[in-house]
Amino acid sequence: MAARSERPSGGLEDYRKKRDAGRTPEPMPAEGPTPHGDDDTFVIQEHHARRLHWDLRLERDGVLVSWALPKGVPPDPKTNRLAVHTEDHPLEYATFSGEIPGGEYGAGSMTIWDRGAYETETWNDREVKIVLHGSRVSGRYVLFQTGGRNWMIHRMDPPADPDYEPLPARLRPMLAERRARLPRDQDAYGFEFAWGGARRLAYVEGGQTRFTDGHGEAVAGPAGLGAALGGTLGARPALLDGEIIELEGRELYMIFDLLHLDGHPLLDEPYRERRRGLDGLELGGARWQTAPWFPGDGAAVRETAARQHLPGVLAKRLDAPYEPGERSAAWRFVPVRG
Structure with missing residues (x-):
């Protein structure tokens, strides 16, 4: 694992500000020191909010550092996809699925799309290079900042499916x-x-x-x-x-x-x-x-x-x-x- 360095993170203050503990079923840990694990857990959650997206969360320094992926994880190295850096989430969120009530931040259904372990190769405030080991997603990925909260996610390995072909750009019907x-x-x-x-x-x-x-x-x-x-x-x-x-x-x-x-x-x-x-x-x-x-x-x-x-x-x-x-x-x- 790479040496620890500055992470693109701000703790759980923003997370708590955006949520009403009396209305949302999302985990709301008490204030105080964050727990420390092995910095090797990841989860990807499918979030049917106002617009469908996927949330990638990586355990780091006692929280889940998070990015919203509007089109999900890229399956091959030919296409980079947008990854919007969002607020840190508590470690308990790695097992959360459920319905966030209407009117609340992120209202809609949340399900676990994939989870597993990951390894860190590089982690700083502009680049995060990791190796994912999940049931749906595995391989080397890099997240890199392009400006403000906007990052991109790129698959560094060949497609996990060697026969994978992207959708054609254009096809005339039969x-x-x-x-x-x-x-x-x-x-x-x-x-x-x-x-x-x-x-x-x-x-x-x-x-x-x-x-x-x-x-x-x-x-x-x-x-x-x-x-x-x-x-x-x-x-x-x-x-x-x-x-x-x-x-x-x-x-x-x-x-x-x-x-x-x-x-x-x-x-x-x-x-x-x-x-x-x-x-x-x-x-x-x-x-x-x-x-x-x-x-x-x-x-x-x-x-x-x-x-x-x-x-x-x-x-x-x-x-x-x-x-x-x-x-x-x-x-x-x-x-x-x-």
């Missing part, structure tokens, strides 16, 4: 060919409703979401949708394909494909497996839904689409990969009336 009739071999297809909405790809990462349109160009999503969807997936990066539709007077993101998840592109996976993976995410809320799909029963889906006044159905080959930007015969749009 398109369907128009056909008058349903395919003859319906057992080879999965069928979806054609919603007639605005095509949108959603790039979800670090609790945030950006959208692109049918041409792969960046567009704004409906107000509040991106943050809410990002909060649902949390730290799991994902690329979703879907449409913005209007249902019962409200905008809804109807999701029908999964193109990338947890650092692994899924474009070469068959449609059947991508849909099973999407269903497994259980994405359903007031602002978004996972679109239903029906293997091998196109006639019934088409009849239902006609009754619901939808434009048609989409027939997608169960064994087909996703072909970005291509109008492929593997996907067929069949109108409700030929």
Whole structure:
């Protein structure tokens, strides 16, 4: 362990000032000397406050020195992420999870995302270099100050997953060919409703979401949708394909494909497996839904689409990969009336 030096810390005075011990369930140790441990405990807490973020806390000199990470811990060394230095927390906070009441500082739910031991390589008021040993995060990281409370966190090791790939910067969606009739071999297809909405790809990462349109160009999503969807997936990066539709007077993101998840592109996976993976995410809320799909029963889906006044159905080959930007015969749009 490196020799002890000045830490970016101010004790627990600020922590106590910001909290009402009678209202918050957060630990509130009595004033007095802080305990001393081995300076080797870390915790990362997922904090669903006004905006989702992750709190990295490192035991140092009897307190937990803390940074708020708006997009979480970087999984690879290619991208630095913002780390905002916050007030020190008591050591008891390393085991805290619960609901901070509305109106209190940091109101919202707090859960432990990862915890473990760490080693210190460098620690001063402008740079903290550490090695984390957690169940979700392990490896060498450095936090470095960029100005005031703003720091950056950088992973120094290669990705823990050697096959990890970041989300693509831009992708054009796959398109369907128009056909008058349903395919003859319906057992080879999965069928979806054609919603007639605005095509949108959603790039979800670090609790945030950006959208692109049918041409792969960046567009704004409906107000509040991106943050809410990002909060649902949390730290799991994902690329979703879907449409913005209007249902019962409200905008809804109807999701029908999964193109990338947890650092692994899924474009070469068959449609059947991508849909099973999407269903497994259980994405359903007031602002978004996972679109239903029906293997091998196109006639019934088409009849239902006609009754619901939808434009048609989409027939997608169960064994087909996703072909970005291509109008492929593997996907067929069949109108409700030929």
